[in-house]
Amino acid sequence: MRKPDDMFGREREWEALVRFASDEQPSATLGVVSGRRRQGKSFLLAALCQEMGGFYFSAQEATEAESLALIGNALTRYLDPVAPFMPTNWSTVVDVLLRIGRERPVPVVIDEFPYLVQASPALPSIIQAAYAPRRAERVESRTRLLLCGSAMSFMGRLLSGNAPLRGRASLDLPVDTFDYRLAARFWGLNDPRLAVLVHAVVGGTPAYRTEMIRYDAPKDLGDFDDWITRAIMSPGSPMFLEARYLLAEEPDLRDSALYNSVLNAIADGNSGRGGIAAFVGRKSNELAHPLTVLEDAGLVMRETDAFRGNRTDFRIKEPLLVFYHAIMRPFWPQLLRGTGAERIWRRGKQRFAGNVLGPHFERLCREWTLHSAEQTLGDWPTQVTAGTINDPANRTTHEVDVAAVGHADGGKAPLLAIGEVNWGETMGADHLERLRRVLELVKRGGKYDAERTRLVCYSAAGFTEELREAEARGEVVLVGLGELYG
Incomplete structure (x- = not known):
């Protein structure tokens, strides 16, 4: 399904949602969408329901009785039944949501789900019971229920540990x-x-x-x-x-x-x-x-x-x-x-x-190294962090802004690169010498395989001609703003 023209980016998220919502396999499924406010979660889910004829409900901070009335009104508008739907409990609501998917796969979205649970703490358990593996209402439905929320601590617990919905979800999508x-x-x-x-x-x-x-x-x-x-x-x-x-x-x-x-x-x-x-x-x-x-x-x-x-x-x-x-x-x-x-x-x-x-x-330099520097470093880093290493001979410590570690295929993990970052200063030979000293200390420490470690200088202000000559000799990798945004 083509992404809406007014949606910028979010290709991965859109593809995951469409794949989940259009799954033709029998039996209702459950998904969770989380992310901090203002990331576009509601926009994504509302667009999904619009494109696929699904049901979208955004909860409010309200009592249980008012929340039931609000979702009852929303379902009445969506289903257009002979008489208004006025639920008195969440079990009835969930069964109606499952009946929406009797004929075809249909996305059903409950946005701001934490608001509902705040007023009705038993709601996750009610959904768990409704999604019992052999329950007829679930087996005969292809409702693709999506629970969405912005309270990250709450959403993180929804599928973890002994939570009622643990093991029930077939989609857990963060929107970052x-x-x-x-x-x-x-x-x-x-x-x-x-x-x-x-x-x-x-x-x-x-x-x-x-x-x-x-x-x-x-x-x-x-x-x-x-x-x-x-x-x-x-x-x-x-x-x-x-x-x-x-x-x-x-x-x-x-x-x-x-x-x-x-x-x-x-x-x-x-x-x-x-x-x-x-x-x-x-x-x-x-x-x-x-x-x-x-x-x-x-x-x-x-x-x-x-x-x-x-x-x-x-x-x-x-x-x-x-x-x-x-x-x-x-x-x-x-x-x-x-x-x-x-x-x-x-x-x-x-x-x-x-x-x-x-x-x-x-x-940003660590992020670039993790995601965009595979060709530069000769391998894909599995971890890029900063670090501190002792220099006993000089009675000091060295801060390492970028340390890229590769995957250990038996033995020590390879240290792919160490780097120094500078925003406002033109970097020169003295920065390279410091990195050489750090590499010497790393080799003495023996924690990593550092035989093919690259030395990298990251700068927004540029590099001296001497440092560029060292790059031409293969002694250092220089990364400027052009590389970061290239």
């Missing part, structure tokens, strides 16, 4: 943000430098461009500063409060002060558990739960240090949260008055470069 290349196309940004700047602020959430700021993108690099103040830091813009709403939308994030402090600690450069604990003023073991909740909510991700297996680094997944905590939160009372955005942004530009843009560029 656009990757940085697709985001640049979506925003209409042809200048890679400007694309990185914009992505470091708003990431790849589609609705930030369409619904939130109504296609207001910076025209060029010279317009970026003004765009920040008018589209992101102005109280008149819907984006102004968006970072705060991201926390409020997750039901599991009850202690907002603690979670904000944890996010602020990470945004301030404290990626290790100990550094976060010291910043927040808690013991390390007391942060296990809030960090796990933030990870389940899709707001934080954890990475294992490439050279210290017992060290975990935490990074904020949503760029807007990093920007908010680094630039906006320290001056929130002044920003609320709507008069100081330009002055605050001028003051915060250096902090933006160090705490937001630099780490974000490193993240």
